[in-house]
Amino acid sequence: MTTTEATALGTHHLPQTIEPRNPGMALDLDWVMQARANRSAIERRAASLPARRSVKKDNQAAWLCRAISCIDLTTLAGDDTAGRVARLCAKARQPVRADLLAALGMEGLTVGAVCVYHDMVEPAVAALQGSGIPVAAVSTGFPAGLSPFHLRVAEIEESVKAGAAEIDIVISRRHVLTGNWQGLYDEMRAFRAACGDAHVKAILATGELGTLQNVARASLICMMAGADFIKTSTGKESVNATLPVSLVMIRAIRDYYDRTGYRVGYKPAGGISKAKDALVYLSLMKEELGDRWLRNDMFRFGASSLLGDIERQLEHQVTGAYSANWRHAMG
Structure with missing residues (x-):
């Protein structure tokens, strides 16, 4: 992918998607129970990707x-303030120094959401x-999802009223662990x-679901119930996004699209902090889906520190030298 191709692919945000929204479907337990996950094969496939995928120079800059x-x-910190959020939003508007974007021909680049x-x-x-950058709100008793059900629903409604265009909900892990599909x-x-009209990302908290088979089945059910995105993690679990889990979820998305014709997005979150990791995930999406x-109405990274490392790599592309981390602060 060159910088010209990166620009041509567009920067559609989720609420302005050109795709028909996934309406969901009736629960099909036969389909769900047929879902299997061969751990050894999945891990071999996931391990092969970083070793054989390498993107260099201008192409790497475009991918980044x-x-x-x-x-x-x-x-998502307990000491968040309006001032901190305002600084983060300023970074969202101008994620990379203007001179670097001009040198790359990528003026106007923004992040997908805050x-x-x-x-x-x-x-x-x-x-x-x-x-044009949407606000996403974590909801439904994030991160554990253990508050009373009516309060979780009310929290969604209040976030939408406040202006959130996307809602990241957490599922009740106990339903998966007990097979209450x-x-x-x-x-x-x-x-x-x-x-309502706000798009919903279903957080599976895959590190707490026990098995890859459970991940596959939970992914299908959330899509059947109308999820616009499925997301790996809250970022608060001991194990967050991994390539094996991503492969399982991505193939569930592919299966759902093949059967229904509706595209559902994917969001890995937690633990993705290096530019090289972002390249691997993008390669996985390209190969599997x-x-x-590769557009942001179908794919998101749940991250903050990732942006700083990408900005350092882009500065190296333009100047030939790496800069210190402090030169690329979030705000």
Whole structure:
């Protein structure tokens, strides 16, 4: 992918997607129970990708610019303030120094979204006004998802009222661990309904689901219930996004598209902090799902520190020298 091709692919954000939105479907337990995951084969495939995929020079710069456009720039800390969120939003508008973007021919590049807690939605919406960058809110008792159900639904509704265009919900892991697939489907349908026109990303918290087979089945059920995206993790689990888990979820997305004709997006989150890791994930998406899933209405990184490392790599591409991390702060 060259910088020209990266620009031509566009920078569509999720609420302005040109794809028909996934409406969901009736729960098909026969399909769900047929889902299997061969761990050894999955791990071999995942291990092969970093070793044989290498993108260099101008092509690497283009891929890294594409990665930036797919970042959900995130702050989910207990000490978040309106000022911190405003600084993060300024970085979202101008993720890389203007001189570097000009040298690369990538003026106007922005991130995919800004992701915050509910209380920070209004400050984020105000700071991003006129930018076209949507605000995503984590919801439904994030990160554990163990608050009363009616409060989880109400939290979604309040975030939408506050201006969130995307809602990252967390599923009840117990439904997966106990095989209560109807319960998971009903929960996800209720969350989707509460989102209204806001797009919904279903966080599976894959590190807490026990097996790759459970990951595959939970992925299918969330899509059947109308999820616009499926997402690996909250970033708060001990194990977050991994390539084997990603492969399982991506192939569930491919299976769902083959059977229904609806495209669902994918978001790996947690632990992706290096530019080289972003390149591997983009390569995986391209190989398994094709170029259409390389746009930010179909693919996002849940990350913040990733942007700083990508910016360092882009500066090296332009100047031939690496700069210190402090030169690329989030705000």
